[in-house]
Amino acid sequence: MALRLRMTTFNAKRRRMWHSGRKLDMCTSEATASLLQAEETFLACLARIDALILKPLLQAEPHDQKGKDNFKLLVLLNDRFQALWNFTEENYRILKQKCSTSESFCIQDFYAVWKGDLFLSLYIQYFVTFANYVVVQGFEHATKSKSEAWKHHKTVLKQFLTDFTTEASMSLALYAVLHKPIRDHVEQYVLLLTKLNEAFKEGPEKDLVTSAVKEYVKLGSFISQVLDEACFTKALWKSLGYKFTEMLCVPERRLLEDSRNLPISASTNRSDRILLFDDVLVLIQGNSFQSFDLKLVWVDKNCREKSAAGVYVLRIITPEETFFLSAKDPQMKAVWQWKLNQAIRQALNGKRDFPLWGKTGEGTEPPSRRFFTYVFRLEGKFKSATYEGEWHWGKPHGKGTLKWRDGRNHVGDFKDGLEHGFGICLVPRQSEDRYDCYKCHWHEGKMRGYGICEYGNEMVYKGYFKDNLRQGFGILENPSADHPFKYTGQWENDKKNGYGVWDDKDRGERYIGTWLDDHKHGQGIVVTQSGVCYQRTFHAGKMVGSGILLLEDDSVYEGNFMEDLKFVGKGKLSFANGFILEGTFTNKSGQGLQTQGILNTSNEQLDDRITKAQLGLEDFPVEKRWKGIYDQFLEFIHSGCKEETEESFTGFHIQTSKELRKSQEYLFCQRGTEDVSWKMEDILEELVQHQELESLHCYLDKALKSSLHPLGKLLKALMIAFQATYSGIGANRHLLTMAQEEVKYYAKKIWEFYQGLLHLALEQKGQLPTKSVDGETNDQKACSIVLPLILPCFYPELFMLYMLYHEREDDLYCQGIVDLSLFPDLKLLEFLDVQKHLWPLKDLTLTTNQRRSLIKDKCFLSATECLQKLITTVDPREKLVILQKTYEEIESTVSRVAEKDYKLPMDDLLPLLMYVVSRAKIQHLGAEIHLIRDLMDPTNQGGLYDFLLTALESCYEHIQRMRLHQRENCHGTHSP
Structure with a gap:
């Protein structure tokens, strides 16, 4: 894990010094000379290490895979060494140049101070890489090398390392030589800079050097801790079996705590072992282990789990598992809790503290909300899926993306580990290179509320869902050229059930009536493109019984007829000129229509009551049409107008995130640039304030015109239902009364729902609704207040019916x-x-x-x-x-x-x-x-x-x- 230096105060002081250019007093010459001498000695040491240690090691490249991996680390260590050497040489050159010319020193001439952040960074990088090499036992592997280059230089190295003779001691010698001189030089920096600081008078220069001294002290502490962690981790890998080491050993990974040093257990028999690393938490039980990424580990200190007397429990929460750590005393529990939280916090931040172990670190507990990527492993609906997004206490919570290996993916809102809120789901179709796309509201993992589904076969559904099934009002359309159709109406358990309108664009027909289990069932009206319309009883999609057929030339047939409109059996045909033919009708191939009956010519004119007959009035009570739309709004009111319910009852909510909004289509909410922001708390407040007639009229006008206000959403849905029925083919004079009473009923329902919202608003304020003093009924108010406001939305279709009638x-x-x-x-x-x-x-x-x-x-x-x-x-x-x-x-x-x-x-x-x-x-x-x-x-x-x-x-x-x-x-x- 990379370590980044925090030098904010130090760098700020240095920037304030940049333009001062002040010359330092000559009393600093002694401290400068000491620093110059120390740098000269250090450079000589570095040159000797490079020539006698690093170059021989780099020439002895191994052939086995483990050795090759370690050799890459050694190469990186050499790069860090060279960078440190070069910068020290630059510092020495500038100091020497100043001393040789007898010029006065500026604070900028001391690289160890002026560029202290770079100095510290180079030392940190070197010792982190050095520690990584220690962890993988790099020195041990290097001294066992059998290459010719290593054998050739071994004698020279032994001369350099006079105190070491055996191969084992050779590895220790290499370890010491490659870190001790550099570590000692850091301590020398602290002493020399302290001496330099004593020569300064109070001022910005003294503050800057003081800050530098503090950072070098921290660096010394950091080096000690890095080396201690490396040795601690190396010892662990030596003690564990090959199986664990092979899978867990990573150069950058550090052991922070071991349950054998600080006792804690994850089971009652206490035979397991808990290892806390800087990136993972590992549970070893017998010959198996489990590893948990710290970024997705939560520590619940307020665990309510009952435990045995004298046992103190921490609950550990991960995406797929929850387990408990038990300590024998509260102090042990508190230490583990602190270490776990600090490790998690640093893992989330992507950097370790500087120094590594402080009194409290840089923060207290890690955040409960996080963003991370995880692949689910255990059985369940998310098995093998990759989730990238927001988490909360071990569960996907917030915005996120799920991707399965079979091509499924879900982008949207999650709550407590399940899809909840708006989301877009792609599902590949079997044996086709196409996808079904669901843009829907979800509730506890299932589609619920309003959604748009674009199927891979080009069909599109826009409407409501419940438990992943189409339920309530919805529109299913197939725009393909093979069999184009459109259904607008009620659904139940994914099937057409209840009142609905079916457009068969192949046949040029529209069916208006009732459905059962995806079939026309009950009374229905069929309107054709030629202007002919008829009303019949249907059973499982087939016409049964007699009916009434209204022809374009004002002729009327009452009796039995076929789907192709051929008369069959007993019937009565009334012509536009008043003649009536009553009898038995047959249709023989090539012979046309035949009948046996009586032709009555006594009527001079066909009764207007027949030619202007209105269909569907008794069979489709207006109260039973479009219940799916009203039911959703009623549910919204009964829920207390919760924002979550509003998002799903009619269209999408304005607060949906920008990324998802790009993919959304709107059925009822045609978004525009609206100046008014309709939030439910504001809506309910305004309802109370606008109860006077004139004020109410203005408020309702504004609300109904808005695609964001609940009443405006309801009106948009009713417009779509009305147009689906009476526009185009549905513009038939025999449907006028149906349409007229429907518009009046819309006004009545909108007034009822307005009153429901008002009552809710008053209840929340602890008030009672006022009684009407004008004596008007609700129907009269709906007609006088609401109807004029909504009529423009239905006027084109409605007036066309009036013109035809x-x-x-x-x-x-x-x-x-x-x-x-x-x-x-x-x-x-x-x-x-x-x-x-x-x-x-x-x-x-x-x-x-x-x-x-x-x-x-x-x-x-x-x-x-x-x-x-x-x-x-x-x-x-x-x-x-x-x-x-x-x-x-x-x-x-x-x-x-x-x-x-x-x-x-x-x-x-x-x-x-x-x-x-x-x-x-x-x-x-x-x-x-x-x-x-x-x-x-x-x-x-x-x-x-x-x-x-x-x-x-x-x-x-x-x-x-x-x-x-x-x-x-x-x-x-x-x-x-």
């Missing part, structure tokens, strides 16, 4: 408008029986070539332009306000003509309003009127708005009848 009436109305547009203003006013004293003739500005009777689109122009704004709004309230302003503009124009305030009676208003309607030329006025009527605030019924809307309806119907009568007259029929 009222298409025939609007066509008649538009033809009537075309006829009326041919009239000049005055002729039209006359045709509509508008009283002449109400005509705004002053508004008709004529040129020399114009006649009043030909002027068009001038009268009541302000009212006309006002009414035309009806199509620019979505909210029924705003449409009614426009209608009121149109009425006020008409009345204002009439008052100007009459030159007095004029209140229009109904007899005058209707012809004037019809004139304005005919000039406004609103294309789908029938759809507009009925949308307003169906979705308007119930409190407006019976008031001015209701009166004006009734008047507009009358104008619309009158224009239709005008055209209808004209068409009947053209066909020779009698006009009623």
Whole structure:
């Protein structure tokens, strides 16, 4: 393990001295001369060691593998030696040059002080490498070398090492020669620098030298400890068997404590042995051992494990095992606890303390949260997986990555050793070079809550999970060209169950109905691309019984029919012209449709009740549609609006880490740059503050528009469900009432959930919800407060259904408008029986070539332009306000003509309003009127708005009848 020097104070003082350039007093000459003499002697010693010790050793390269490994260490030791030699020589050269020129010394001239951090670093590197060589018994192996080079120099070495004769003593001699002179020189530095320091007066130079002396004292202590640890560790390797040494002996590894020296046991029979190294904790039991990386070892001093009387226990926690160390007295337990924690702390820091053993080290207990890589070995779901990430008390906890050998991997949040929170999991598909990708929320190791799964076969699922299975609301889509489909609806135990919508893009069909075990089951509606739709009962995916088939040409068939829409068996076919064919139908190949029955031609016109039949109302109660969405929100409220639950109930949370966010797709949370930060505590606080009607309206508007607010998330999910049902193929007039009641129910549920959030917020503040004083029911409040806010989200699909439903009436109305547009203003006013004293003739500005009777689109122009704004709004309230302003503009124009305030009676208003309607030329006025009527605030019924809307309806119907009568007259029929 590398050792890095801490010289912060020393270096800071040196930097402050850099620009001073102060000359030292001549009284330091004696100390300088002593230092110069010491460096000269030391250099001579180093040169002799290099020539007579290191060079012969380096020439004797062994041939066995163990010797080769040791030889590499020797080469590194020589490199450290040479670096130390070179720097000492540089220090000597500068000192000698200053002395020979009789120049005054600056503090910068003393390398041992000025570059003390580099000096210390070189000594540390040398002695750490030297200790590594000692640990692997390098000197013993070197003296046993049988190479010719070694034999040639052995005599010379013996002369150099006069006190040693045997091979055993030769190894001791080499050990002594390669460390003692250098170690002694460090002690000499302390003495010489102390003497130099005494020559200084108080000031920055004295402080700098004082700091240097302290660091060299520490270095001396460090060298002693390094050598002691090396000898202690070498003795251990000698005492252990070859099996243990071969697997555990690493040059850099140091033994810090041995249970034979400081008794402690991991078992009751106390026959085991505990070895604490600087990087691992080893348990030896018989002929086997276990090794635990200190970076993933936690020491629980507050162990609650019951132990025998007189035994003191430490609990040791590792990623896959937990065991106990027992000591006979509390002092022994405390020492082991301290040694373990210091070793763990230093292992985590990646460096040893300087010196190695202080009174308390650089810190107390190591952190419980860590970041590390580990390969799981034992049986379990993580076996053979590599985990890289955050840990807490022996368990993956926080951000991390799991990788298995078979290609699986999981990136995300962990808690107490299990996947918990948001995570991305890749699973390779068998026999395919593809992966299934799960981007999901996890709970205690299993998928739970919202997620996105991209399967290797190109299918994509976006929705909810429980216990790794699709559960609740979800969307499964297959965009591939082979069999494209899309299912939006309820899931249970990984199967389609409950209400859902299925798009079969091959067949150009959409199924809206109930499911059971992945099959259409129960009542269902099928809408085709050609505009045909039918309702049938299904059983295990097959149609059973009779049904109703609504054709594009307004024909209606009631009876039994095949999947290809061929009539079979008894049935009744009602044609658009009013004829009814009732009997038994057959389809023979090449012969077309055949029937035996009765054709009734007495009906003059097909009943509107049939052609505009609404499907699914009784069979799919609105309360039972999209329960999966509501249930998730309800669970969120019942949980107390915990942030963890919010993350998984609808989309992803804003606090998800940046790295994971890059990989996320959003179903309901389309992230944008939103100025508002929606945190649950802030949301609940604001709910309490915005209970007044006006304030509440503004708050709900802001919340519903946000993809981060829970109510906004809920609305986004409902939008997706609505579009899946009624957009595209689903735009069929026979589904209008289903869609209309669904939007109203959305408003009701959103209001309920708002109230649930408000009650929770009030409960947390110890308050009670206030009772409503306006007498409105929840349904009325939902319609008056929430519906106008959410209607724009559903308006495109909903208004399309209104246009299709009222298409025939609007066509008649538009033809009537075309006829009326041919009239000049005055002729039209006359045709509509508008009283002449109400005509705004002053508004008709004529040129020399114009006649009043030909002027068009001038009268009541302000009212006309006002009414035309009806199509620019979505909210029924705003449409009614426009209608009121149109009425006020008409009345204002009439008052100007009459030159007095004029209140229009109904007899005058209707012809004037019809004139304005005919000039406004609103294309789908029938759809507009009925949308307003169906979705308007119930409190407006019976008031001015209701009166004006009734008047507009009358104008619309009158224009239709005008055209209808004209068409009947053209066909020779009698006009009623």
